[in-house]
Amino acid sequence: xxxxxxxxxxxxxxxxxxxxxxxxxxxxxxxxxxxxxxxxxxxxxxxxxxxxxxxxxxxxxxxxxxxxxxxxxxxxxxxxxxxxxxxxxxxxxxxxxxxxxxxxxxxxxxxxxxxxxxxxxxxxxxxxxxxxxxxxxxxxxxxxxxxxxxxxxxxxxxxxxxxxxxxxxxxxxxxxxxxxxxxxxxxxxxxxxxxxxxxxxxxxxxxxxxxxxxxxxxxxxxxxxxxxxxxxxxxxxxxxxxxxxxxxxxxxxxxxxxxxxxxxxxxxxxxxxxxxxxxxxxxxxxxxxxxxxxxxxxxxxxxxxxxxxxxxxxxxxxxxxxxxxxxx
Amino acid sequence: xxxxxxxxxxxxxxxxxxxxxxxxxxxxxxxxxxxxxxxxxxxxxxxxxxxxxxxxxxxxxxxxxxxxxxxxxxxxxxxxxxxxxxxxxxxxxxxxxxxxxxxxxxxxxxxxxxxxxxxxxxxxxxxxxxxxxxxxxxxxxxxxxxxxxxxxxxxxxxxxxxxxxxxxxxxxxxxxxxxxxxxxxxxxxxxxxxxxxxxxxxxxxxxxxxxxxxxxxxxxxxxxxxxxxxxxxxxxxxxxxxxxxxxxxxxxxxxxxxxxxxxxxxxxxxxxxxxxxxxxxxxxxxxxxxxxxxxxxxxxxxxxxxxxxxxxxxxxxxxxxxxxxxxx
Numbered sequence: 001x002x003x004x005x006x007x008x009x010x011x012x013x014x015x016x017x018x019x020x021x022x023x024x025x026x027x028x029x030x031x032x033x034x035x036x037x038x039x040x041x042x043x044x045x046x047x048x049x050x051x052x053x054x055x056x057x058x059x060x061x062x063x064x065x066x067x068x069x070x071x072x073x074x075x076x077x078x079x080x081x082x083x084x085x086x087x088x089x090x091x092x093x094x095x096x097x098x099x100x101x102x103x104x105x106x107x108x109x110x111x112x113x114x115x116x117x118x119x120x121x122x123x124x125x126x127x128x129x130x131x132x133x134x135x136x137x138x139x140x141x142x143x144x145x146x147x148x149x150x151x152x153x154x155x156x157x158x159x160x161x162x163x164x165x166x167x168x169x170x171x172x173x174x175x176x177x178x179x180x181x182x183x184x185x186x187x188x189x190x191x192x193x194x195x196x197x198x199x200x201x202x203x204x205x206x207x208x209x210x211x212x213x214x215x216x217x218x219x220x221x222x223x224x225x226x227x228x229x230x231x232x233x234x235x236x237x238x239x240x241x242x243x244x245x246x247x248x249x250x251x252x253x254x255x256x257x258x259x260x261x262x263x264x265x266x267x268x269x270x271x272x273x274x275x276x277x278x279x280x281x282x283x284x285x286x287x288x289x290x291x292x293x294x295x296x297x298x299x300x301x302x303x304x305x306x307x308x309x310x311x312x313x314x315x316x317x318x319x320x321x322x323x324x325x326x327x328x
Numbered sequence: 329x330x331x332x333x334x335x336x337x338x339x340x341x342x343x344x345x346x347x348x349x350x351x352x353x354x355x356x357x358x359x360x361x362x363x364x365x366x367x368x369x370x371x372x373x374x375x376x377x378x379x380x381x382x383x384x385x386x387x388x389x390x391x392x393x394x395x396x397x398x399x400x401x402x403x404x405x406x407x408x409x410x411x412x413x414x415x416x417x418x419x420x421x422x423x424x425x426x427x428x429x430x431x432x433x434x435x436x437x438x439x440x441x442x443x444x445x446x447x448x449x450x451x452x453x454x455x456x457x458x459x460x461x462x463x464x465x466x467x468x469x470x471x472x473x474x475x476x477x478x479x480x481x482x483x484x485x486x487x488x489x490x491x492x493x494x495x496x497x498x499x500x501x502x503x504x505x506x507x508x509x510x511x512x513x514x515x516x517x518x519x520x521x522x523x524x525x526x527x528x529x530x531x532x533x534x535x536x537x538x539x540x541x542x543x544x545x546x547x548x549x550x551x552x553x554x555x556x557x558x559x560x561x562x563x564x565x566x567x568x569x570x571x572x573x574x575x576x577x578x579x580x581x582x583x584x585x586x587x588x589x590x591x592x593x594x595x596x597x598x599x600x601x602x603x604x605x606x607x608x609x610x611x612x613x614x615x616x617x618x619x620x621x622x623x624x625x626x627x628x629x630x631x632x633x634x635x636x637x638x639x640x641x642x643x644x645x646x647x648x649x650x651x652x653x654x655x656x
Contacts, residue, residue: 141624156627178539180504181628204586211535215502264528293469302465305480306505309629
């Protein structure tokens with residue numbers, strides 16, 4: 001954008017409600033690239049995917065018994081192998097298509113650091129800018145219920161808003177959207193678009209997203225996991241133990257992707273029991289005026305009574321102190 | 329926490345502009361009625377004594393200034409001092425019925441200038457004693473022209489025989505840090521007296537119920553055009569786009585899983601009842617506990633200042649600041 005140009009505030013956002021290919025990173029990334037091309041063809045400049053899209057939400061945690069040691073171990077192994085290592089540029093194909101099509105992409109992934117233990121996975125929301133750069137990496141702070149067996153808690157280094165061509169973007173994953181302090185931290189950082197990828201396919205999610213939008217006075221873009229059991233690959237390990245054999249049901253993953261404006265009004269969705277891409281035209285200038293009545297970390301706050309400190313420092317398990325190279 | 333199920337009530341009153349004493353009498357009648365129906369906790373709407381100053385949303389300070397000054401003087405005159413004969417009347421009704429009562433009122437600042445007002449809720453126990461009060465921390469929009477801001481000393485959760493009891497008033501419920509403080513103090517029954525209504529407000533109530541894993545008692549009032557006395561000049565052009573129902577009420581009682589137990593009661597005066605299963609106060613925390621296993625105290629440090637901030641501290645040079653005020 002040339003400096004003399006007035007910034008445009010109207011944008012088309014695309015919310016993807018499609019399943020990935022579980023445990024297959026390369027096939028899932030190809031599917032993501034196809035969906036991004038489709039959405040960009042409709043004029044979208046932000047394309048958002050549901051929780052753990054690469055390479056699949058670990059629904060198996062809720063349908064197996066930890067007591068069967070070998071079963072979860074095998075599933076976990078596949079989960080780790082198909083996870084994304086940012087240092088290894090596993091998201092190269094997504095960065096490329098973002099640059100080619102000039103779009104911002106919000107992609108939740110299972111994230112592994114292969115140069116560390118290579119055995120721990122974070123539930124991570126990656127935002128890629130239209131220049132192909134990774135703008136932010138937010139690791140879910142607290143995994144929910146059985147998820148805690150497969151996802152480690154992240155540090156808060158990604159709990160921030162980032163400047164994008166659409167405005168200031170922040171995001172929280174699934175039940176993190178019920179964490180008042182995490183949300184406050186993003187409100188205080190001036191969020192105008194709030195990403196809320198989820199796997200929670202119940203109608204209450206729509207209520208939460210409306211409340212979140214009204215409390216943040218931000219646009220909420222919430223892609224939700226949706227699949228039928230028949231969408232899970234037939235060769236999924238230990239499928240016979242998981243109680244869905246032969247079923248074509250949506251299980252508890254019925255979708256509900258939704259886009260909500262800063263007043264709390266729904267502008268697209270919720271999309272239930274369907275695959276598809278939800279489109280909404282958003283005007284990010286709306287957020288400002290809506291803050292006349294409420295601005296939760298501003299005039300509707302009481303900094304004399306409440307003071308929040310957020311530790312966003314990166315946490316590293318180990319610091320190696322080595323000899324200088326010339327002494328080796 | 330009580331061992332067995334118990335009944336709570338939300339009284340959806342009408343805004344009648346009848347003055348303090350008439351409003352108190354109606355409150356006492358509804359206390360007796362709801363108690364006869366078995367309620368052990370009875371909640372009334374925001375500022376129902378003497379009545380919510382709805383005109384502040386309508387009149388223009390410059391063009392309607394003299395009318396507003398007169399209305400403000402009337403509100404002051406009809407405001408409630410705590411304690412006073414008006415609160416004693418409510419305490420007596422609660423004591424006779426043997427119930428907990430929460431009543432919204434416009435409170436006069438008798439401890440200082442006696443010419444300013446707070447938006448308060450009064451808590452009374454089944455023995456007829458005042459448990460405490462909460463002064464709204466931040467009034468909303470034009471409310472700021474009639475109500476002052478409460479300090480942190482009235483942000484509390486009370487022990488009661490039906491569970492830990494507390495709440496916030498209307499848009500205070502969009503203050504993440506205030507809610508978090510209540511969760512951290514172990515709130516189990518969350519009252520939300522309000523002037524808000526509609527689907528979005530219901531979404532907020534459901535969100536809070538699931539965020540706090542609390543029972544939420546949302547209690548609003550109805551306002552009918554025909555109830556506005558003709559002596560008020562503003563009646564003539566008040567809310568011209570609305571017919572008889574200017575405020576719809578929409579009180580509702582929600583359980584910790586976000587399910588609606590009663591209401592929303594739309595465009596009607598009446599009492600909503602719900603039977604609360606106390607087991608849900610704990611079982612629902614398995615999935616989520618905002619100020620417990622789903623918090624990140626290593627990341628977030630919230631400081632809450634609950635000190636009282638008197639408008640005047642007297643130092644007479646003899647016994648040190650303030651001691652002259654200590655009774656006895």
